[in-house]
Amino acid sequence: MRAKDENKEAAIREQAIAMIVAEGFHGLSMQKLAKAAELSPSTIYIYYDSREDLLNKLFFYVEEVFNRETLKGFDARMHFEEGLWIQWKNRYRYSKEYPLYFLFAEQFRNSPLIRHKDIRENRFRSAMQEFVYHAVQRGEVADLTPEVFWAMAYGPFYTLLKFHMDQSSMSGKPFALTDHKLKQAFRLVLKALEP
Amino acid sequence: MRAKDENKEAAIREQAIAMIVAEGFHGLSMQKLAKAAELSPSTIYIYYDSREDLLNKLFFYVEEVFNRETLKGFDARMHFEEGLWIQWKNRYRYSKEYPLYFLFAEQFRNSPLIRHKDIRENRFRSAMQEFVYHAVQRGEVADLTPEVFWAMAYGPFYTLLKFHMDQSSMSGKPFALTDHKLKQAFRLVLKALEP
DNA sequence: AAGATAAACGAATATTCGTTCTTTTAAAAA
DNA sequence: TTTTTAAAAGAACGAATATTCGTTTATCTT
Structure with missing residues (x-):
């Protein structure tokens, strides 16, 4: 029997993500995708049951890469400052290495597609919860509702990151996220979160 | 001549926004919209030149309502703490009064549609810039790059708000944003931004 | 080398899309 | 009341949509 060409599955996936990032979900047609x-x-x-199945698998794949990249060098028993900084850096690096994945996921997350499935639960890893729990125990960080904590710890980061990815300009020139600005914001977040 | 029924324009607009929020941009077809x-x-x-024109006008309308609601009771010469708190409350109120508008705008903002136009400039009003400038002069807030300031001042807020609107659950039960949690996050933000 | 099997293809399917055409209707102007 | 004019309707258009069908092709097994 003829063997599956695994390159094809990857080609479909990458082209689909590129098309969605460039033109949105309605910009992805099966015939244009095939041509690309x-x-x-x-x-x-052969590789995907339907258009909907394709979209789902795209999201799961991207999320898998995100989780893998985000946990690199991270340990739930780290001290708070070190652990959170690694999270920031990992997520920043991910957005630079996989910018299309990042933009795709943002688009997916803000679309109603996600509401028809129950994907969102996995977004926040139990490793992170454990990490925060221990940091609170050690008195390294304020004891807050999970959502308030998350909003403080990651809200500023993602806002900056999205400015960067969208090349938004708050005033004049397009914004570029530098390591210095990232570190500066991180210090402010630490200040807000100290017990 | 026959008079235009202005109810029709509003009906089209509201139904279109509802459809997009419920099913995404590709869920908005002209025939389904007409039926709805x-x-x-x-x-x-008669009211819109094309589907694209409709989408653009929807966005501008929603943005207009947002700007109007957001500036209520706000003055650029207010003290920093009062002014920023009014901004938070106004935006929170807006999301409660016009939840569909909020979700529509979020979806639009994260789609590539917005990249084909140049809408994004207006998002951050000059009134806000003036407000921050004076607050810095008075030594009420740290002097930061506009984007870093914005990320600190609004990042946590919008992260909380989106948890709330999406009814995300970080752990067990769906998250509900209360006035208390909002105020708590606000105090943390103030702490981070003090000079 | 021959046969088997699934990958891969390209044309064809029915349906739905955005938009336009022609006709009817209602209300303002005469 | 008659005329005029644009609003509103609904059928119809071609193009594009997701998916399937029948056939060909490549590679593994025998």
């Missing part, structure tokens, strides 16, 4: 990935429309259906 | 607004597809084209 240089294969027949029907071939897509 | 109880009129003929061709009637839509």
Whole structure:
């Protein structure tokens, strides 16, 4: 029997993500995708049951890469400052290495597609919860509702990151996120979160 | 001549926003919209040149309401703590009074549609810039890059608000944003931003 | 080398899309 | 009341949509 060409699955995935980032969900048609990935429309259906199945699998794949990259060098028993900083750096690095994945996930997260599934639970890892729990025990960080903590610890970071990715300009020139600005914001967040 | 029924324009607008929030941009078809607004597809084209024109006008309308609501009771010469708190409360109130508008705008903002236009500039009002400038002069707040300031001042707020709107659950039960949690987060933000 | 099997293809399917055409209707102007 | 004019309707348009069908092709097994 003829062997599956695994390159094709990756080609479909990468082209689909690129198309969605460039033109949105309605910009992804199976025929245009087939043309971009240089294969027949029907071939897509060998790897994915349907358009909806494709979208779901794209999201799960991207989320998997995100989780892997985000946990690199991270340990739940780290001191708070070190652990949170690693999280920031990992997420920042992820957005630079996989910018299309990042933009795709943001688009997905803000679309109603996600509401029809129950994907959101996994977003916040139990490793992070454990990390925060121990840091609170050690008196390294204020004891807050999980959502308030998350909002303080990551809200500023993601706001900066999205400015950067969208090349938003608050005044004149487009914003570029530097290591210095990232560290500066991090210090402010630490200040807010000290017990 | 026959008079325009202005109710129709509003009906089209509200139904379109509801459809987009419920099913995404590709969930908005002119024929389904016509059915939902109880009129003929061709009637839509009396009020809007095309589907794209409709989407643009929806966004501008929603942004206009947002700006109006957000500036209520706000003055650029207010003291920093009072002014920023009014901004938080106004935006919170807006999200409660116009939840569909809020969700629509979030979806629009994270889609590539917005990249094809140049809408984003207006997002951050000059009134806000003036407000921050004076507060810095008076030594009420740290002097930061606009983007870093914005990320600190609004990042946590919007993260909380989106948890609330999406009914995300970080742990067990769905999150509900209370006045108390809002005030708590606000105090933490003030702490981070003090000079 | 021959046969088997699934990958891959490209054309064809029915449906839905945005938009326009033609006709009817209602209200303002005469 | 008659005329005029644009609002509103609904059927119809071609183009594009997701998916499937029948056939061909490549590679593994025998």
